[in-house]
Amino acid sequence: MTRYSLSFLLIAVSAIAGLSANVQAEPLEFGYIELPPFGYTNSEGEASGYLAKLSKQVFQEMGLPVHYQQHPASRLYHQLKTGDTALTMGPAGLHQLRRAALESQEPAITxxxxxxxxxxxxxxxxxxxxxxxxxxxxxxxxxxxxxxxxxxxxxxxxxxxxxxxxxxxxxxxxxxxxxxxxxxxxxxxxxxxxxxxxxxxxxxxxxPIHLFVSRQTDGAQQIIEQWDHHLRKLKQNDGLPTFHYYKKFE
CATH class of the missing domain: 3.40.190.10 (Periplasmic binding protein-like II)
Incomplete structure (x- = not known):
């Protein structure tokens, strides 16, 4: 192989690697329904509440870029089936997503x-x-x-x-x-x-409330495993968001 050909090959490989990195960095959609004070859209149009805060913290630990979007439940479940929405949280064993999504083992909250x-x-x-x-x-x-x-x-x-x-x-x-x-x-x-x-x-x-990842999402199994790993680690190190505000309503 000539020096010119080798240089061209290296440039091509670098371009492909850069393209792959950009694709991977594209934020995944986390869909949620209105469930205050755990998850809701605040006056500034942003996802708020305990589960929003907790999930943002875990995703940050994972290095996974995510954006949040509220949906009615029926639309949310449909979009997880099609892959338009990648992530959500819901009750363990949620039958609407039994075939459409992978479910975490570690509960975010009960x-x-x-x-x-x-x-x-x-x-x-x-x-x-x-x-x-x-x-x-x-x-x-x-x-x-x-x-x-x-x-x-x-x-x-x-x-x-x-x-x-x-x-x-x-x-x-x-x-x-x-x-x-x-x-x-x-x-x-x-x-x-x-x-x-x-x-x-x-x-x-x-x-118990678990994470669900659409089976249409690339690396869904890896995302589930990383979520469980980082969530357990945060729990072991007492690194979860404080819960005192919500407990006063129990």
Whole structure:
């Protein structure tokens, strides 16, 4: 090989390597649904909340460029299937993404599920006791593995869907429904901030929240493994974001 040919080859290889580096540096989309105070869009149009802060910290440790975009749940799940959205967080075993995405092993956080009711309504301590009742569910929420229960028992209860936590809680207060299944901290955050009284809740279980990576994303398995590694490392070193602000609503 001539010196000229060798020089040309080195230049070509360098150009390809540079192109690959630029492609890899393209930020991946992290999609999220509105779940304050864990994840929401603030007044400046930016992703905020505990899970947004935690995930940004882990992605920074991974050296993975990511941009955040809020979506309705149905659109988010569709875009993870097509690969237009690369990343999200959701309840462990989320069946909508069972075939479309890889799931992390390490939970980012564990959320508490509770059933809310008015003071003049008898408490229930299991979703099985909601049969024959008027129930509010949050639109777009999967509630982990409980979603299948509501799909199978839909004819045995009157289910209404609410778009926001405020509207869901007001449906109880105005006696348009008798029970609401919701995550405890988001619900009680709204109760505290809006001065809603006359409601009680019973904890029925806990749901770990995991990272999901679309199978259409290049290096999806490596991203999952790196996420688990860095998240565990941060937990071991007490390097996670502080949680005191959110705990006051528990």
């Amino acid at each position: 959320l508490t599920l509770a059933i809310y009711h008015r003071q003049d309504t008898d408490p229930v301590f299991s979703v099985e006791n909601l049969k024959g009742k008027r129930v509010v569910l949050m639109q777009g929420y999967s509630y982990g593995r409980l979603r299948r229960f509501f799909e199978e028992e839909a004819d045995n209860m009157q289910i209404n869907y609410a778009r926001t936590h405020v509207s869901a809680l007001k449906m109880l207060l105005y006696e348009r429904a008798d029970y609401l299944l919701n995550y405890q901290i988001p619900a009680e955050t709204v109760i505290a901030r809006n001065g809603l009284s006359g409601l009680k809740g019973q904890v029925i279980g806990k749901t």
